[in-house]
Amino acid sequence: MSMPALGLGTFRLKDQVVIDSVRNALDVGYRAIDTAQIYGNEAEVGEAIAQSGVPRDELFITTKIWTDNLSRQKLIPSLQDSLKKLRTDRVDLVLIHWPSPGDAVSVAEFMDALAEARAQGLARQIGVSNFNIALMQQAIAAVGADNIATNQIELSPWLQNGKVVEFAQSQGIHITSYMTLAYGAVLKDPVILEIAASHNATPAQVALAWAMRLGYSVIPSSTRRENLASNLKAASLKLSLDDMARIAGLDRNERLVSPDGLAPAWD
Template sequence: MSIPAIGLGTFRLKDQVVIDSVSDGLAAGYRAIDTAQIYGNEAEVGQAIAASGVPRDELFITTKIWTDNLSRQKLIPSLKDSLTKLRTDQVDLLLIHWPSPNNAVPVAEFMGALAEAKAQGLTRQIGVSNFTIKLMQEAITAVGAGEIATNQIELSPWLQNRKVVDFAQSQGIHITSYMTLAYGAVLKDPVINEIAASHNATPAQVALAWAIRQGYAVIPSSTKPENLASNLKAATLKLSLDDMARIAELDRNERLVNPNGLAPAWD
């Protein structure tokens, strides 16, 4: 099952704000929803999905296992708790959110538990997030590259993460880009704005379309219905080879997500 090119992110959205965002997103046409245990909003996401009336088989739901739950004893019980909150008996994609700090839980252990969750029918696909090349190699050794659906990484025109992308793609591992808009910073980039003007598009649509054209999935979030609807149109925006080349030159290795105690040694 392929990962939808564009989905709705819910990072930093809580309570009624996330209910409204998911409700508006589903009404606008989104069918992929991305959440995580640490976001503290799985129950609200589940509530909004249930109230939407959208059939479950039309949705692609992703959640992520937090580092406290990576051990073989905790991973599946924590997932079952997430499923209860999300009001479903299965997610479509289950990710390891961050590698275990200081390798407290070995990669082989949590990847094995992740594979067991899939074997039990609790998720349709499994994958990782914030994994370096070395960590992906360990995950591949544990379960095989064919079992790893995606690596969800910070990736934007200002952080193109080419080494990780190239390795993942060489192994058949899909890339999901988060922070594609760099907290909105790339929307002020002159080149992005010039390209947007040439297509009668928004800067956000250009940045998202740039990622989608390269085969990445994107999961932007918004609390504004008009932005949710606008972002969705990025999937049909056709950028030229020249547009893509100009954006490729914007890479400045500018990482925004680098939490102490969690972040691995980046490539």
Template sequence: MSIPALGLGTFRLTGQTVIDSVRNGLDVGYRAIDTAQIYGNEVEVGQAIEESGVPRNELFLTTKIWTENLSRERLIPSLKESLTKLHMESVDLTLIHWPSPADTVLVAEFMLALAEAKEQGLTKQIGVSNFTIGLMQRAIDAVGVKEIATNQIELSPFLQNRKAVAFAQSQGIHITSYMTLAYGKVLKDPVIQAIAKEREATPAQVALAWAMQLGYSVIPSSTKRVNLESNLAAQSLHLSADELARIEALERNDRLTSPDGLAPAWD
């Protein structure tokens, strides 16, 4: 099962806000939704999906295991709790959200537990998030590269994460980009704005199209229906080689997500 190129993210959205975002997203055509245990919105995401009337078999739902649930004893029970909140028998993709701080739980332990969750039918695919090259290699050593569907990492025109991307792609691991718009900073960039003007597109469409054209999946979020519709239209924008090169030149290693005590030593 392939991972959809464009999905709807729900990071930082809670309560009625996330319900409205997911319902509007499904209404305008999104069929992939990304959530996580730590977001505290799995109940609302499940409610929005139920109320939307979209059949379950048309959806691709991702959740992520939080660090306190990485032990072999906690991982599967915590995923079952997530499924209860989501009102789902299974999700399509389950990720390790962050590697265990200070290796408190070894990569092999949580990857084997995640693989067991897949064997039990709790999730159709498994993967990782915020993993460096070294961590990806340890995950591969634990369960085999064919088990790892994706590595979801911060990636934008300003942080292109080339070393991690190159390694993942060399192994056949798909890349999912989060924060592709860099909290909106990308939308203000003169190069992105110029390409958008030339193409009669929005800056967000340009940035999302750039990532998808490189083969990444993207999961932007929005609380506004008009932006949800606009972002979805990025799938039909095809950038030229020159435009891709202009965006490639924006790399500046501008990482925005690197929480103390949680982030690994980045490549």
């Protein structure tokens, strides 16, 4: 099952806010929803999906295993708990959210446990998130590159993460971009604004279309129905080679997410 190019992110969305966001997203046409154990909203995401009436087989649901649950003993039970909250018997993709702090649980151990979860039918695909090249190499050694569906990383016009992208793609590992809009900061970039004006598009559509043109999946979040619908139109925005080159020139290695104790040594 191929990964959708555009889905809904739910980071920082809680309670009725996330229910409304997911319901509105599904209503305007989204079919991919990204959540995580640490977001504390899996139950609400599951409720919104149930309320929507969209058949499960039309959806692509992603969740992520938190660092407290990476050991062989905890990973599968924690995923089973996530499935109960999401009201489904399997997710389409399950990711390791962050590498184990201090390597307390080895990459080999949690990747083997993740592969076992898939073998048990709890997930259709498995992958990683926030992995640098060295960690991807360890994951590949554990389960093989063919068994790693994606590396979900922070990536925006201001943080293009070239080394990680190049390595992942050389191994056939798909890239999922989070924070593609850099908390909205890139929407004020003069180059993005100029390109948006030339296409009669929004700056958000330009940033998302740029990432998708490069072959990445994107998972922007929004609490406003009109923005959800607008972002969805990014999939049909055709940027020119000149547009792409101009955005490529915006890279400034500006990282917004690098929590102490969790983040690896970035490439």
